[in-house]
Amino acid sequence: MMMQERTHTDAEGAILFDADASPQVGHxxxxxxxxxxxxxxRTQPGGRGxxxxxxxxxxxCVLRHYRRGGLVAALMGDRYLWTGADRTRPFAEFRLLAEIARLELPGPAVVAARYCRHGMFYSADLITRRIADARTLAECLAAGRLDGELAEEVGALVARFHRAGVWHADLNAHNVLVxxxxxxxxxxxxxxxxxxxxxxxEANLRRLRRSxxxxxxxxxxxxxxxxAIWQPLLYRYGRTLKP
Structure with missing residues (x-):
């Protein structure tokens, strides 16, 4: 899937967006x-992000404001060090999601990304299309719905991304949607x-297991x-990674 990437830059910052989704995207x-x-x-849940x-x-759509986690959050909040537009968190994620769409992998469809300059720092946001009727793998686990069959599907999902060379920095049960x-x-x-x-x-898989x-x-x-869970996941992962 191809998109028409456009950038709007002004004194406040810059917006990177898919012109095929919307011809104009403002702050x-x-x-x-x-x-x-x-x-x-519709909803505005609390929590990081x-x-x-x-x-x-x-x-x-899902509108996400980038926020730091852990101890750094107390010092930096939602600010990141400026090292250039193309190295900002939202622009990098936008372009990775565009590549994921081109590879026809099941990730969120990206609509727009923005950064706002604050001297040596910047804040950031991302808009993606909402995936309808979804529950996280963590929610499925809590509801007692994680069985061997679903575990195999998770293994196949992760393998498809790994086979394409897509590295997820935080692979956990909250970031898998069912x-x-x-x-x-x-x-x-x-x-x-x-x-x-x-x-x-394998490091990615270990992270998912810990989660x-x-x-x-x-x-x-x-x-x-x-x-019941981990071996079926690994079995399907291996079969999908190297069919």
Missing amino acids: DWFAPDYWRGRGAL GVAIVATLVGE TPDGLHLIDFDRGRMRIPSVAWQ LLKLGAAAGSEATFEK
């Missing part, structure tokens, strides 16, 4: 209050294209988790 698109005033702000669901002219039509991988902040390598691919264990996937016993 107001990135302000939840703008959508609230039009009755188009400042995610809002908004009803735009191109359909329901829908009636299939699975999707989301949140590619800091992700990038890499030459396929067993080292980073599942942290969420209680081995509440019965780790041996049961290994047999």
Whole structure:
């Protein structure tokens, strides 16, 4: 899938957008209050990332404000060091998502990205199309819906991205979406294209495993988790990675 990439630059910062989705995207698109005033702000959950669901002219979208996590958040909040437009978090994620779409992988369709300059720093936002009727893998686990069949689907999903050389910086159960039509991988902040390598691919899988264990996937016993969930996931992963 190809897109028509355009950039609008002004004194405030710059917006990178898909002109095929919308011929014009202004700074107001990135302000939840703008959508609230039009009755188009669907939800605005709390937590890191400042995610809002908004009803735009191109359909329901996810508006995400970039925020730091951990100890750095107390010092930097939502500010990042400026090292050039093409190296900003939103522009890098926009272009990675565009490549994911070109490769026909199941990721979120990107609409627009923005940075705002603040001297030596910048703040940032990203708009992607909302994936309808989705639950996270973490939610499926909590609801008792993570079984061997779903685990195999997760393995196949991850393998497709790995085979294409897409590295996800934070592969965890919250970033895998399950829908009636299939699975999707989301949140590619800091992700990038890499030459396929067993080292980073296995590190990615270990990260996913830690996430599942942290969420209680081995509440019965780790041996049961290994047999019922993890081994089916790895089996399908291997079959898909090297068909």
